[in-house]
Amino acid sequence: MAAVTWSRARCWCPSVLQVFRLPVAKLHLSRPTMRASQQDFENALNQVKLLKKDPGNEVKLRLYALYKQATEGPCNMPKPGVFDFVNKAKWDAWNALGSLPKETARQNYVDLVSSLSSSSEAPSQGKSGADEKAQGSKDILITSEDGITKITFNRPTKKNAITFQMYQDIILALKNASTDNNIMTVFTGTGDYYCSGNDLTNFTSATGGIEEAASNGAVLLRDFVNSFIDFPKPLVAVVNGPAVGISVTLLGLFDAVYASDRATFHTPFSQLGQSPEACSSYTFPKMMGPAKAAEMLLFGKKLTAREAWAQGLVTEVFPESTFETEVWTRLKTYAKLPPNSMKISKELIRKNEKEKLHAVNAEECTTLQARWLSEECINAIMSFVSRKPKL
Template sequence: MSLPTFKYFETSLSPSGVYEFAFNRPHIYNALSKEVYKEWLDATVWAAQDDRVKVFVLTGRGKYYCSGQEIKRPDFATEAGDQADTAKRAITKGLVTALIDFPKLLIAAVNGPAYGFAVTSLALCDVVYATPDATFTTPFMKLAFCAEACSSYTFPKIMGNTRANEMLLMGRTLSVDEMVECGFVSRTIAKDRLREETMKLAEEATNFSSAALKVTKDLVRDPERPILHQVNNNEMARLHLQVRTPESIASLNAFVDASEKRREERKAAKSKL
């Protein structure tokens, strides 16, 4: 049986069962769109069910792990725009659900800077490795958003309240050393060794009993799965409302204005060369 193929991800499945799933939009820093979320969801659901997959490795290609959600001008005034945002939110919520329930070993190899959902979703992985240049940013307050991907629960649980609040409420970027110190990242691996070392560790894990891995993961995760699902429901309901507030709409428009201005300035600078 053939493997699923994806437009926005580079994938491979080793004979032993390591499935590598890599963000592959390096020209835009692996940014997330509705289509990217959908492929991520489809791959996660497929990998959970296919017996050929024993370990799922999530990583990125290029300089960034993932720059987070593509920011576009909000369009809630039209029915089509409002429905499109609602549909995207449903896909994102479904992806979080799939990550919460994922029954196999899920390893993240963060190969560079990570933003937004790319950071919050890491807390739902079983193990996180990262390069020395990796940084972690959740710029939700700058955009008048709110916490997502269960980060309102997982971040304080993993990092402690004050460190979590620095990220979620103050938008502070944390270094990989800080994330290792607070237990969010397992350890750092040199940039030129990250892929090789992570795949090696994943391959070693395929030698273990799949049943034993699932049972142990369930023992770790089952007590909090109902909580995580409820948190996911609450966060997505709040986010649906929050992105429609005047403050969020103004912040999004200002972000797009600034981005367009920078592009025009770069074009003008190139034309003078």
């Protein structure tokens, strides 16, 4: 769709908030008993003129539709020709409101502008509100630049091992990223490792005992993996170093995986008395064939980056010396592609498998909960923690 210029849209277009990706009807339901006055509406029009940042075409079209509905009622214009992209987009947005009453459209418009004005006044230090909420832990960093939401494992002294709190932080980060204004989301790691998998002290330090930790862990793991299964935008892993455990198995749910030639991929589940997770019991055999998948998931074979590429787990391998430059240059180029087209294409690719992936995830988590309570697993974890073997 051709761009709708900000200068022509200042009378009706504020900045972006997650709420604007919701249907108009849902926005109205949040304040069903209130009615904005004409003065409120005019004040909202003036507030929009004070905003400096271009909110993007989607928001401008949504507010254009509410403005027209509030002032003229249901769409009364003939549909523009198919090649009149801008006017057709405006017509479609207005027409989609159907018979929404003028008063409701006016109230929705005022609510949107009010929310945006409050958001723009909040201190953000260069980041969106979604980013700030996602940064509940120093161990997970979320940054936004060049159309990319970057989620970084930031626990280098522990080889970026994932704690329960980090699981929760990532779930929130993905939830926010799914509706932010960026085009794609990228995971990477700080330091020498990409991620060394689960921090096994999640279980040994649990205050409620191993049974409670296993039960809570299974629920958290299921929600965590589901957030990857359901993520609607392009999801990319930039694997800067060794990856272990769940940081490897999750890669089957990513849209692209770029690895440094110093990266390795290791899933030592049998060594720890555990079983596969993150849908890898399904995605790995599908990607690399049953024999190669068994070599990783049953026998714990560690793959080099080149081996992972040959088996379909990695999209492309780059020399360590040029890895960061080459990968991020490419991703910034991809982030300029039409976002809705990529989301629609991803949905087509994934939709026939989502139900299967959710079912596999649920079964894996149930199995893992039982494994975590087994004597075999408990002994393996205690041995691992006491000896702190090299990964």
